[in-house]
Amino acid sequence: MALFNNKSRSLFKKPLPNNPSPLFIPEILEIIFSFLSPRLLQLHSSLVCRQWYLVVKSLLSILLPINWTGNPRQSDAYQQSFLHNLAIARALVIQRPKEPEIFYYSGVPHEGSKPWFDLITRLGNLATENRLQLNELHVLQSILLHTQLLPLIDVAGSVLTSLKLENVGYIDVPLDRILVTCPRLHTLHVRHTRKGYYQSVFHHGPGSEYGRPALPTSLPLRSLTLEAMGVEKAALLNLLASCPDLKELQLIKLIGPVYVPHPIIVPPRQDLVIYFRDWILEQIAAYCPKLRKIHLSICQESSWDVHGLALFSRVTDWSFLWRDATPVILKSLRRSHSSTLTSLEIVGVALHEAGYTPNLHRFMCESPQLLHLKAPEVRFETVWFDLEGILNSSGLHHRKYNNPWHPGLVGKSIDPAHRKIWACRNLRTLHLTFFYGSRDCNSVESMRVMFGYLGKVCPRLQDLSINCRMLALNLDSGFCLLSKLHELRRFRIITDIRQLNGPWDIGWVLKYLTPALRASMKLWIAKYNFTKSDLIYAKTPFASSNDVRPLTRLDYQRERNNDFMNVWDDDSDYGADGGDDGDDDIDKSIEADEGKGSPRSILDYMIEGVDMRNLGRRKDILDLFKDRLDKSWPCWPRMEYFEIATDYHHHIYDVRKMRGAIRKLRPDIDVK
Structure with missing residues (x-):
């Protein structure tokens, strides 16, 4: 149960009014509360008054599944309590035991048969008395067929859904x-x-x-x-x-x-x-x-x-194995189900398939009706989010995909009108693995490009899962740009997280602005509100934006810094190689465009109605903070679940530090 603060304690003791409203009738409360998640019931509804607390307590005992392992070493008191709760349970989950599982192919009962016998007997008695309310059965462990599964189905199968x-x-x-x-x-x-x-x-x-x-x-x-x-x-x-x-x-x-070495145990089957x-x-x-x-x-x-795709005209949710999601399949699916396709799932790992990223990117750019994309094991290169070519200034990665669908255009060989972004503005679910591509593309700018792109292009995300290596969850990486997702409910990050620079890195997750948070944001804005110092080399800058320096010199590695990307140096010898300063170059490029009939007033950074300026730059973070200070909008008002995981044990300390910081700032979120 959630912790009680002073306000919640006073509400808990508050008596009912003399003229109770319908919201204090238990039957009506149960109907209303049945539409809420258990987390919201614990943290909010149970703290209103004692009657609401009692209704929530009885409802949670029904909604929450009960877990059982069948461990014979558990105490008799625990077994009796579990058997008693079966009378009101709606869902039963048979968990895997903590000790290594032992397989019994002969079906002979083993030492764990007594708990199973008690379970089946209790379910049989409840079914005989017409008191069994079990609707869901989830078996996670390997159980015997004749002595466990079939008897369990015989006694509880009549009520299972x-x-x-x-x-x-x-x-x-x-x-x-x-x-x-x-x-x-x-x-x-x-x-x-x-x-x-x-x-x-x-x-x-x-x-x-x-x-x-x-x-x-x-x-x-x-x-x-x-x-x-x-x-x-x-x-x-x-x-x-x-x-x-x-x-x-x-x-x-x-x-x-398949080849079976023991045909007596496994009889051969035909016509599979x-x-x-x-x-x-x-x-x-x-x-x-x-x-x-x-x-x-x-x-x-x-x-x-x-x-075969045309045979299923009413199917809206499509799922493919990674080898089946070929460009031909995706193209045919997009054409034959353009008005019905709402969900796409790709199952399996596609690590070294070079064509997956461009094909998936093109599919997303031509699927405005898509609502859900689940491809957690498909690697997507963040360079495809780079619309101005600010990543990997060496150009190796851009020349690899020299085609009109690549957003990082090579110089001026491709018309900037071919810039494409994802067309699915109403995307609700996104599960992807992001990576930075080439070696020198692993930078803070790549993170800002990824977070900024998702915040601009997919503003209605509700379920987001990001798997990305070398992810810095601090202010400079642009992690705060995801606070634009006001409808986000579930967020999962899998990364080898870098150490935080300080507690202020995650303070922006507060639901509402506090005086301390306002002061921190103003200090950060004053610290990084640069003019020339934050300019970044770009291969194809927007013609109507004058805050990006065109790329004319490949002096990228000398200026790179993994913590703060100040690639523009006022003391550099850029002019010694025949170039002028940034403002002169920008003015000349604008004059050239005006001479060709492209007026300066054309807003080419507005792509399909989305303002894509400052993508990958610190100014995007500054604009976010200024907008939040002016309008005081809440951060993630609908967030219910936040998970941070890592595959590297030596980063577990930083993961726990991040979890603890978020739990302290947002106690209303279930943090794992």
Whole structure:
């Protein structure tokens, strides 16, 4: 439960008014509170008065799932408390045990059978008394088929609406029996992760010690996910024929015929699904006309055929394995589903595919209706966000992609009118891995370009996940530029975080401005409010902007500083090489443009209605602080979850320091 401050304690003791409003009727309160997250209920609703606290307490016991490991070493008091809470629980999660898992292929009960026996007995008694309210069952650990899974399904299947099995290790996956035993099931997720030991197969046909009942003609199933397992064609089509209302179908990395060293343990299967082409796609589209989300992939080879995309005209959420998301597929998807495509997910790692970044960038530039992009393992180069060519002044990376779709234009060989930005202004979800490209592009400017681009181009983000190495979460890196995302609710960062320069680096996350924060912002503005000192070399500066120096001399490495990018030096010998100072060069370039019929008043930095000035420069941060000081808008008013993770153990101290600072400044956010 959340901590109580002085104000919340007084509200907690405040009696009810003489004429109570409908907001103090428990039944109405439960209906209203059911739409709120458990975090908001704990931090806000429970602190209003005692009646609200009691309603929230009873509601949380129902909404929050209860976890169970089946560890026989747990105390009897804990087991009794857990069994008592089963009567009011709506969701049960069977967690993985902390000790290493032991696999029992024979199905013989082991030392952990007593907790399982107590669990199944308790669920059976509740079902007999018609008191079982369990709707969701999520199994994360490997459990035995005959002594654990099937008895559990038999006693609780009649009330289940969602079933997720994460570590299936059975030779025959009993999907038929699960669907018949659970007549109200809407969501079924089966995932097998140990294909190196044996091959799980869902097949259709007689012969099994637990029996295969016939499926009914119509099942209420809405979502079906099968991952890393073999599926026979006849079994798949027979199952889909019984699911006319299916809206989500995900067949992820299906396993074809593999070499099995022990044929006695794993019987060979024939006619497995090894591709999704031709008549199979036609059958899926005919059996499931209401599909809205689809993922079809094979573990070994490419799965999709371009002509199969047109069969699913109503699908809005598309998911592909990384090898299937080819330029041809993306182009065909963009053309055939231009008015319906709202979500794109790319599963798997594509580290060394050079064509992924330009193809994905082009797809984003031509998909204004896209709302969700989930590609957490696809590496996207931040240089594609650079519209003026201020990154990597050596030009090596720019010449690599010398095409009209590259935003970092090489000199003046390409018309600046070809500058493109993402067209999805209403993007809600973004999960990507960013990297800086070439070696000398790893700079603070790259971070400012990335954060500034997302803040300008995608202002309506609600779920943001960034995976990026060498990420400096301080003021100079432009991390504060993400405070423009006023609708952000979930934020996740995976990085080898650099050490903070001081507590003022993260003070801007305060929801509302305080006098101390106002003073800090004004000091920072006064410190870095430069004129010439903050000018940066640019290959193709905006003609209507006079605060960027055109690139005429490649003296980049000498001026580079990883902490503060003061690349312009008033004492440099720039004029000795035949160049004038920055203001003269800018005036000459403007005069040349005016002589060609390009008036100075043309705002070429307005790209598709977005002001892209100062991208990658400190002035972008200064403008942000000035705007917040003038308008006093709150920072992340809807934020609920903030996570900082690292893959490097020697950076864990800095990660904990950042978490502690955010928890102190924003106690209303769940920080992990």
